[in-house]
Amino acid sequence: MLVGRDAEVERADLLVEGILSSSGSLMMIDGEAAIGKSALVGAIARRAQQRGARFALGCCYETGMPAFASWQQLLGELRLTGLNLDQLPAFESLEEVALGR
Numbered sequence: 001m002l003v004g005r006d007a008e009v010e011r012a013d014l015l016v017e018g019i020l021s022s023s024g025s026l027m028m029i030d031g032e033a034a035i036g037k038s039a040l041v042g043a044i045a046r047r048a049q050q051r052g053a054r055f056a057l058g059c060c061y062e063t064g065m066p067a068f069a070s071w072q073q074l075l076g077e078l079r080l081t082g083l084n085l086d087q088l089p090a091f092e093s094l095e096e097v098a099l100g101r
C-alpha cells in the first residue's frame, strides 16, 4: 500500500488505458533517492498487469553500463511474458539483443 500516491497512480491508470487501446504513452517519474520511484512503478505495473498489460523493465544506472544492456533486459523480460519477438517484424534484430548475441 503506497501512501500519498493516489494522484500519480490515477494518472498512470489513464495512460495505461490509452496504451491498452493502442496509443503509446510516456510518463516520467523523477525524484530524490529513496523517495519512492521504484515503489510507484511497481504499483503502476501491478495495476496494469491486472488489466491485461505486459510489463517489462529496462534499467539504466548512473555508474554506467554496457551499450544496449537496458534493451537486453527489457526484451528479455518481454520474452519471459510469453511474447514472441520473432513475430514482430520491427523486433527481428532486437531478438538477438534479447538473447545476448
Ligand SMILES: Nc1ncnc2c1ncn2[C@@H]1O[C@H](COP(=O)(O)OP(=O)(O)OP(=O)(O)O)[C@@H](O)[C@H]1O
Pocket (backbone or CB within 6 Å): 001, 002, 003, 004, 005, 031, 032, 033, 034, 035, 036, 037, 038, 039, 040
Ligand atoms: N508511497 C509510499 N508509501 C509507503 N512506502 C513507500 C512509498 N514509497 C516508497 N516507499 C518505501 O520506501 C522505500 C524506498 O522506496 P523506493 O525504493 O521505491 O525508492 P526509489 O526512489 O526507487 O529509490 P532509489 O532512488 O534508491 O532508486 C521502500 O522500502 C518503499 O517500499
Ligand SMILES: [Mg+2]
Pocket (backbone or CB within 6 Å): 037, 038, 039
Ligand atoms: Mg529505485
